Amino acid sequence: MRTTSRYRAAARMIAAIGVVSLVAACSGSGGAPGGGATGGAATGGYPDQNITFVVPFSAGGPTDTVTRMIAEPMAAKLGGKIVVQNVEGAGGTVGAGEVARAEPDGYTVLMHHIGMSTAPALYQNLGYKPLESFEMVGLVTEVPMTIVARKDFEPATLQDLVTYVKANANKVTLANAGIGAASHLCGLLFQTAAGVKLQEVPYEGTGPALTDLVGGQVDFMCDQTTNTSGQISAGEVKAYAVTTPERVKSLPDLPTTTEAGLPKLQVSVWHGLYVPKGTPQEVVQKLTEALKVALADQKVIDQMAKLGTAPVPAEDATPQAHRAKLEEQLGTWAKVIADAGVKAS
Numbered sequence: 001m002r003t004t005s006r007y008r009a010a011a012r013m014i015a016a017i018g019v020v021s022l023v024a025a026c027s028g029s030g031g032a033p034g035g036g037a038t039g040g041a042a043t044g045g046y047p048d049q050n051i052t053f054v055v056p057f058s059a060g061g062p063t064d065t066v067t068r069m070i071a072e073p074m075a076a077k078l079g080g081k082i083v084v085q086n087v088e089g090a091g092g093t094v095g096a097g098e099v100a101r102a103e104p105d106g107y108t109v110l111m112h113h114i115g116m117s118t119a120p121a122l123y124q125n126l127g128y129k130p131l132e133s134f135e136m137v138g139l140v141t142e143v144p145m146t147i148v149a150r151k152d153f154e155p156a157t158l159q160d161l162v163t164y165v166k167a168n169a170n171k172v173t174l175a176n177a178g179i180g181a182a183s184h185l186c187g188l189l190f191q192t193a194a195g196v197k198l199q200e201v202p203y204e205g206t207g208p209a210l211t212d213l214v215g216g217q218v219d220f221m222c223d224q225t226t227n228t229s230g231q232i233s234a235g236e237v238k239a240y241a242v243t244t245p246e247r248v249k250s251l252p253d254l255p256t257t258t259e260a261g262l263p264k265l266q267v268s269v270w271h272g273l274y275v276p277k278g279t280p281q282e283v284v285q286k287l288t289e290a291l292k293v294a295l296a297d298q299k300v301i302d303q304m305a306k307l308g309t310a311p312v313p314a315e316d317a318t319p320q321a322h323r324a325k326l327e328e329q330l331g332t333w334a335k336v337i338a339d340a341g342v343k344a345s
Contacts, residue, residue: 046106046283047080054110056095058205059086062182062226066141066271067111069303073294078286088205091180091344093119093126096274100128104276106283109137113271115180117329121337122180122344130330136322137273137287140295143309144268145186145243146228146254149220150213151236158240158260161220162194174198175213175221177206179344182269185333186222186243188340193257193264213237224269225251225308243267248308270312270329272322284319292317 053071055064067084075082087095092115102108116130128134147158155161165172174191176184179202191198201218203209206227212218214236225242229250232239241260242248257265273291275284294300295311304310315321 046286047078049107050081050083051075051078051106052083052085052108054095054099054108055084055086056088056092056110056112056115057086057177057181058088058207061177061206062143062224062269063111063113063271065226065307066143066304066309069300070140070291070294073297073300074287074290077290077293091115091119091122091178091184093123093180097127099274100133100276102276104135104278104280106275106279106287108276109287110134110274111140111271112274113143114182114185114269114329114333116272116274117326118180118185118333118337120330121334122342124343130326131323133277134274135277135279135284136319136326137275137284138291138317138319139312139322139325140271140273140291140317141304141309141311142268142270143224143226143307144248145182145222146225146232146251146308147190147220147222147240147243147257147265148213148228148232148237149240150216150218151238152216153219153238155240158255158257158262161240162196162262165194165198166196169196169198172198172220173201173218175201175203175209175218177209177223178202178204179342181206183209183221183223185336186265186267188336188342189265189267190222190262192336192340193262229306229308241265242308250306250308270325272325288318 053067055067057063064086071082071084087098092112096110096112096116099108099110119126120130155164174187176187178184183206187200206223209221210223210227213221214231225248231237232251239254241257242251242254243257243265245256245258247254247256257263273287292314295317301311
């Protein structure tokens with residue numbers, strides 16, 4: 001696989017984020033990640049060992065990047081170390097399932113995105129229930145999506161893109177990071193808003209999809225600003241719009257989908273932290289307090305701003321706001337996915 005500036009930039013950011021309290025770990029195998037304390041739930045001494053943050057997607061991707069941003073200040077607040085572990089597969093359901101089965105002691109934490117609310121509609125044998133298998137810690141951020149294409153793609157504007165794909169639906173390729181990924185969901189919404197059905201090209205992760213887009217092997221895709229801002233700024237891809245009501249400060253010249261003529265395409269990718277059901281409430285509270293500290297950290301704010309996003313307000317970094325968001329999104333996406341007739345194999 002070719003190395004692009006995206007990966008070099010991601011590597012620099014990850015290195016900059018994790019130098020003190022953050023220990024990076026690669027995927028493990030066998031059993032639930034984290035290896036929580038034996039003999040039951042955590043007590044008032046929490047934490048007295050490393051905490052594992054499970055990212056159910058590949059290293060260097062948008063969710064992984066956001067996780068590493070908040071891990072260091074959270075670790076500092078908690079007075080321990082946080083290990084980031086990537087357990088990827090099946091649209092994030094493999095990692096989520098392992099956390100759902102982990103010891104409910106606060107030493108295994110899941111960072112997941114909008115895919116938590118779409119998985120029940122996509123997978124028949126999920127193995128966990130989002131509202132019943134986890135305790136919510138709090139929301140983290142809502143990341144805008146961008147519609148981007150290979151830089152030599154013919155359409156010049158979003159309206160041109162809609163016209164072009166309708167006329168060439170049998171040959172245009174729409175890339176995504178796999179069924180259930182944020183890019184896949186945004187692609188579904190694009191097709192619905194544009195009134196067209198396109199040939200989708202799923203990849204095993206956002207990185208390979210974006211690599212092939214930059215290389216010209218696929219035509220266009222919809223992906224998070226945390227993954228595309230660098231390529232847009234560098235002119236490596238053609239950008240059409242951002243999928244939020246307001247423009248992104250780091251990409252001020254990029255219009256919103258409403259401004260560009262496709263107002264029905266509105267989506268952002270929200271992220272939240274979860275722990276297994278039954279985790280003691282005092283532990284959940286400690287994690288929530290650490291999350292709020294991390295989201296108020298100026299370094300985190302600045303890092304997110306460079307990638308076109310921002311921390312959620314403090315009142316949303318709570319279990320209550322998180323649960324309300326998940327409940328609302330489960331209903332929304334169940335209808336979208338049913339209407340699209342999409343199921344994971």
